[in-house]
Amino acid sequence: MRATAKAHTNIALIKYWGKRNEELILPTNSNLSITLDGFYTETTVHFKEELDRDVFILNEKEISGIPYDQVTNHLQLFRNYANRQGLFAEVRSLNKVPTAAGFASSASGFAALSGATAKALELELDEPTLSRFTRQGSGSACRSIYGGFVQWEMGKLDDGSDSYAIPIAPQDHWDLRVAAVVLTAKEKDVSSRVGMKRTVDTSVFYDGWLESLPRDLEEIKVGIAAKDFEKVGSIAEANCLKMHATTLGAIPPFTYWQDTTMSVMETVQQLRKDGTLAYFTIDAGPNVKVVYLPEDEEKVLAQLNATNGVEEVIVSKVGKGISYV
Ligand code: ADP
Ligand code: DP6
Secondary structure (H helix, E strand, C coil): CEEEEEEEEEEEEECCCCEEECCCCEECCCEEEEEEEEEEEEEEEEEECCCCCCEEEECCEECCHHHHHHHHHHHHHHHHHHCCCCCEEEEEEEEECCCCCCCCHHHHHHHHHHHHHHHHCCCCCCHHHHHHHHHCCCHHHHHHHCCCEEEEECCCCCCCCCCEEEEEECHHHCCCEEEEEECCCCCCCCCHHHHHHHHHHHCCCHHHHHHHHHHHHHHHHHHHHHCCHHHHHHHHHHHHHHHHHHHHCCCCCCCCCCHHHHHHHHHHHHHHHCCCCEEEECCCCCCEEEEECHHHHHHHHHHHHCCCCCCEEEEEEECCCCEEC
16 A cells, blocks of 8 residues: 655745635635646655554654644545545655745645555545645645646635636646746745734735735636736736735734845846846745746846845746656
């Protein structure tokens, strides 16, 4: 009873930032991402009769505390579904992505964990069902089941059965590039889970954020279908800025940005002034992702690498969905 799955991270162009149900992980808004080929997690789940508890080994180190609890709670969902209570697993995972630094290690991590667990238990789950399970580990992870351009449909039902990812356009629809600009690989202070809860509970800007989302989502999908890069990029960049604005209205206020985050944002704006289309987006951390077209790669990378505070720039193409090794 053993299986290995590989899943890629994703970067949201329309952000998920808030839950309407914390236990089931149901979002306050539908959102949309690109799956990235450059960052991924490979996870092996091995159920063994002789274990009396789950074991979680991440990047060769045995893990305890909250990350362990999240993994074992996630395995429990599958055990309950398969009626295999009391059967424990050794989980070995390798992140080809910096952990907890705003590069969505939780997205590829929980997608790979879900896929490997379902396979190891010989559950024949269709992709929407796998996405629903994955969502309960970490929300954004439910989008990593699919490659290409993916929407997480917020759903309306209280039990979450209609809240899962759907593919909008396949990997080969559009050859976009995403540069992950590494400023620091330090673990962050406020996790996305804690940050979004504080924002929902206290931010005076949260209602404005929610109001603006349906239009952003509809418009960006029109842009993706038409491969209108200016439209897609400008909506994504504005959506990211609105999400980060909500953190400044929270009590106590906080921001994920550093001075170097703003330097990269300025570089991207300067590229556009000079006639090169590039747009930034930022998740719950200081690092920046820059979206651009392949023909502009040389110019974009030269400017990013020359920006103050940039340690490394890692380029991704649009990635594929979950696979089994
Ligand atoms: P990130 O920006 O890296 O996604 P988060 O704070 O959202 O940061 O999530 C990081 C958390 O995701 C880790 O602390 C851990 O609990 C979980 N995680 C990361 N990688 C894995 C993995 N490979 N398998 C299971 N859980 C993981
Ligand atoms: C800013 O999916 O990490 O990256 O559901 O609590 O695990 P939990 O949160 P998570 O939040 C991601 C937030 C984001 C935006 C996004 O990816 O849509």
